[in-house]
Amino acid sequence: MREYFSNIWTSLATIAIGMKVTFKHMFVPAVTIQYPDVRPELPERERNRLYVNMDDCIGCDQCSRACPVSCIEIETVKGLPTDDIGKTSNGKKKALWVTKFNIDFAKCCYCQLCVFPCPTECIYMTDVYEFSEFERKSLVYDFVTLTPEEREQKKLNYQKYEAEKAAEKAAVKKPVTPPVTEVKPKIENPPSTETQGENKVS
């Protein structure tokens, strides 16, 4: 009998305690972050989408080799002696035209291993993390600042230059005096270094 009434009393008392706790929590400020309106502050060293500053890139291919998932594709063409490719911000003279610099963010594992080997610190992590796409191929980002025509032109220029050099060598070996004409390769498209930022492949 005594247990019966103590049961009733404990149940009522514990319900009251529980209700007090829940009532208090009604006035505790919510922990919810209203995401699209309010963004959480990310840690300083967060790893998100990569960015390549092509002004500083010397086309050394080290990031591509460091990448564990091979998501960076780089193709370079040697610049001609007469080309002015520009200088990097830490004073190095660039020697290569970068004709292809694709990063496939569908493959990228955001490990940041490509960032450390870069000699000019031109590849780095940004704070952009909302870049979802409907097509997987839309996630391949093209960072090269040259237009497609310019890239073709650079390749052709170099091939022509090589061919001429070979011809010159052949001419030197021969006793016949080499032709003087056409020593200088023609540069039809001067390099444009003004355009910056990423060019996305659509």
Next chain:
Amino acid sequence: MMYDFFLDLFGNEILAAIVTGVTPLLFILLFVLFAVWLERKVSAHMQDRLGPMRTGWHGWLQTIADLLKLIQKEDISASANDKPLFNLAPILVFAGSYAAFAAIPFSSYFIGSNLDLGIFFIIGISGLVVAGILMAGWASNNKYSLLGAMRAAAQIISYEIPTILVVLTVVMITRTLNLHTLSEMQTGYIWNWMIFGGPGTGLEKFLLIPLMFIGFLVIYTSTLAEVNRTPFDIPEAESELVSGYHTEYSGMKFAMFFLAEYANMYAVSAIVSALFLGGYQSPIGYLGNLIGVSWLVPIEQFFWFTAKGAFFVFVQMWLRWTLPRLRVDQLMALCWKYLIPIAFVNLIIVGLITVL
């Protein structure tokens, strides 16, 4: 009553009857829109969340958006369903809870029907809900639905007993089943409410106060179980039975179950407040009487009645986020070993007091 009021207004009996019938429906719809939003906000804030925030100010339009979504949904019914019963069940469940609103006194003027058997009618017509739930569970041809329906039927029927015993104790004091008369008896101030011993005076009133408190706790607990709210939500138990008897329903039929559930929540809160907390009577007197505007009094009464009902609905939500679900044996033990004996002893003592 409400019918006479509309008859005076329109001068047409059919029109008056239709408007009288539709007014509680309008009230239910508005109340459900508010209560669903309140439930989500209360539950969210009790868990330190925010709840719906994106539709309107603090998401107050969320229920309307949800309703629009439910209207658009396909009405799915499986091939193995018992079609006539399956379609009838939501209507029956809603009709049961809607019919109870006919006898609920919203204010001294707005009662759908001023029945002399008011509280008896409400308890009787609520039985339709059990039939509807059993039909829904059976016709769904789904084991979870059937389990939920069986549990619901067992639970509602066993918790009717303490409810009715407590109603009986109140009726023994007031000597009337008419909810309008019952509310009128508790007029005056807060100490005339049944929970404070009713309109009587002297020793009898003071003896009744603790008994009425016990009766109030018993009827509140048992009505909570009758409307299948947590901690007595084993018929719906999301973690065990998907969602009980309305697992197989979709679209507007599901919405009707939902509507009936919230209408029931308000109906039992209204009954508890009518029996124990003065019904539509104000605890502090009326502004209309004070400044001599008599038409303001029914509106104030309506406000007090809605406020009391909404408060008890809020307490139901509050309990939902405080207590865990009971087991079936605990549920039955609570009813048969605790509530019914307490209510019975209460009934006998109150009977002796009223006789002496």
